[in-house]
Amino acid sequence: MQLALGQRDSYSLWRILQTERIATGDVLVTLRAESAFGILPQLDKSKIHPGCVRGVEAALERVLSSAYRELPQSVVDQCRNAAVMVISRWMHVETGDADPIEQDLGHWIRAVKVKFGEQEMVALRSALEAINRLHPRGKDNEANKHQLRQVEEADAEFAVHALGFILREVKWAV
Structure with a gap:
């Protein structure tokens, strides 16, 4: 209700x-x-390829749902998934590639750098990188191996705000 x-x-x-x-x-x-x-931010669906809107909306809905009731690591995981959805679909339009969607976030960070150059889209890449770097903190083996602290509520909140920043940077926000 x-x-x-x-x-x-x-x-x-x-x-x-x-x-x-x-x-x-x-x-x-x-x-x-x-x-x-x-x-x-609210999505400007007119800026998103029509075939991608539904998937992007679903990923963002999972972020919002997790932000209200899940543990910080789950929020970070959902933000990472949504970041991949956003950047891959945005790069699909930017590059005109036929099939750029099935790659990891690290691939997309490098792809943005290659497409736009070292000095361009630095803030976008940094937001993507921050979310990407928070992800392994919730994996016990990775956290132990690299002596990473556990993900906290503030980290999850940061990941959500970084995702909002990404939406604004790719001009998908109203």
Whole structure:
């Protein structure tokens, strides 16, 4: 069920995730924002290849869903997946390649560098790289091997904001 909070001309939609009666007898309601406002920018679907919109939207929805209820590593993993979806579909349009989609994020970081040069798209590559570097911290073997600290809530929040930055850099944000 959805709940609208605010006034008729200014409101936000929320999804009711759970209700429970607490010890005092009151009802505790857990809500999730239906909008990505303040978390991820709204997509400008007109800038995305029509065949790619659905996949990109699904990846971003998984990020939003995980951001509200999963552990930090899951949020980072979903951000990495969404970053791959965004950058691969964007590069597909930028390069005109027939089949650039099935590659890892590291490949796309290098591909952006090759396509645009060392001095261009540095911020985009850096945001992609940051998300890519957070990913192995949740893998016990990798974290132990490289003596990496565990992913924290702040790292997950950073990954979500970096994803929003990526959407703005490729001009897919409204």
